[in-house]
Amino acid sequence: MREIRYLKAVSETIEAEMEKDPSIFYMGEDVRYALKGIPRGFIDKFGPERIIDTPISEAGFVGIATGAAVQGMRPIVEFQISMFCFLAYDEIVNQAQKMYYMSGAQMKVPVTYIVPLNFGSIAGQHSDSPHSFMMHGLIKTIMPSNGYDAKGLVLSAIRDDDPVIVFLPAGITGRKGEVPEEQYTIPIGVGEIKREGSDITVVATGRLVPKALEAAENLAKEGISLEVYDPRTLFPFDKPLLKKSVQKTGKAIIMDDSTRTCGFAAEVAAFLSDECFATLKAPVKRITRADVPVPFSLALEKLVVPEGVKELTEAVYDILKK
């Protein structure tokens, strides 16, 4: 099968769906020039009516997307920097998400938010991981860890009748992988076991999935068998699949870039305590972003944001008391 970059997989599924469905438009800052690499060349094909550059007005244009969605459009909204979605938190969580419910199922808001994540020496206001905020707002939240998953999940997001937020993890969106040319969907809420194993279940998200696979490969040489579970959708994450895995291994490590407090890992740990307590043979471990802003110096960042392989390997040794 052909190999293409992760970001190209996202781009081509949006492009193909836009050709098919005239109700889709793509909106955001500097999207005509595809600053974030997604709607490359779209402006020539779809014109400024459907590839809409916005002023710096996050709350305003997210609200506009909601209004357009209520009137039958399927907007795709790109945030140039992931933290900018905080500017539109009310518009996403308090308006777009609640509209269907509050209206007694009369107003649908089929919007897709595309949020490229950032990391590495850009610090504070440019290096956050807002996905747990969106989960807290009960927004369907997706974080694909490779191009194949991204292509299928982004298409599901576009076709979903609710607001869906897609986080594209920095650091892996340039990676190449096998992606079919034809359009396909991966259902929202369905996870995948990326590597089967028997000793410990590792829950990893986004950029940390390849890290978990790398650690698993290394540890296999020592006779340690890790099972890597990629939820792909963070809200709602695939509980039956996770439960099955932890029932088999009896141990779990959760690795995610959102904060320790109320982060994705905290939610998964709570679920394991609720549903898998009897089968757990060790305390559930969490590897997360520390509860401080991301510092600028890489010398500091390495103690705040997990590198992935290192922390996971240490956690595995700790659980197995090696």
Add this chain to the structure above:
Amino acid sequence: MIENFDKEKCLDIYRLLKMSRRFEQKTLELGGQGEILGSLHVGVGQEAVHVGIALALKKGDIAFRTHRDSGQMVAEGIEPKYLFAELMGKINGYCKGLGGSMHLPGISGVLGVNVPMASGAALAFKIRNEKRVAVGQYGDGASNLGPLHEAMNMAAIWKLPAVFICENNGYAVTTSIKYSSLLKNLSDRGKAWGIPGETVDGMDVMAVYKAASRLIERARSGEGPAILECKTYRFEDHSKSTANLVLSYRSKDEIAEWMEKDPISRWSGRLLNEKICTQDEIDKIDETVEKDIEEAVEFAKNSPLPEPEDAFKYMYATKIEGIPQKGW
């Protein structure tokens, strides 16, 4: 004839004004009796704006209103029985009891953000090349909200078919607009976005109708958005709960002065002065309105409550196994 309205239409305008007011007053009454729970923000006094806009909208046009505009929904033709039922939290309510008075469709309880919503609807109309117009309503208080300004700017640069109507009733809860803005007319803000702004007497239904209609048709013809400020007044307090606090932010004289401008007696007075109808005809309309309101209330009272499990039925339009979760 007044403007292009014949006698029948003039009387119907009176009926709409009265219906809007009686609907709102009835909600307060039912609130007092404990039939309606939660807060109520009634638009008594602002009927000229509500009916004026309702008259100016054409089929396919859409208004995104504030939580003080339920009377406008009645004027736009939404049956009050479903609104009463919603306010009572009944299953036959307009939103199945899930929204309540502050979250009816096309109304946002977070004031000002319906301006982005209206701009978005207008963007949809423009992309699809439909000759429809979206109206975004907001009060003097919400006129200071950021997303409102952002959306007005985008509506302006994209020449969207939208009209932004400011119902300036002078107060954001207790805060006077004289405190929160240096402008005498909030329509002047149009200059900031390069779009026209007009101010009209919001106690005169014909003045509102004429200006709204002209700006809506202007937007429809592709000339872009405009701001219409309607200077009006709420005769009641901000909400049911603030009324109980008996705050003194407005003087009795000021309230009395505005009540002199009552939009309903002003319209009926004009109909009588210009000999368009008789007092008898107006009295008859009053009777019909009372009857309609009573019937609507009866319907709502007799409606069943939702089943508690219904709280989990409408969370997502595209269902996914496992959500929403219950809390225990």
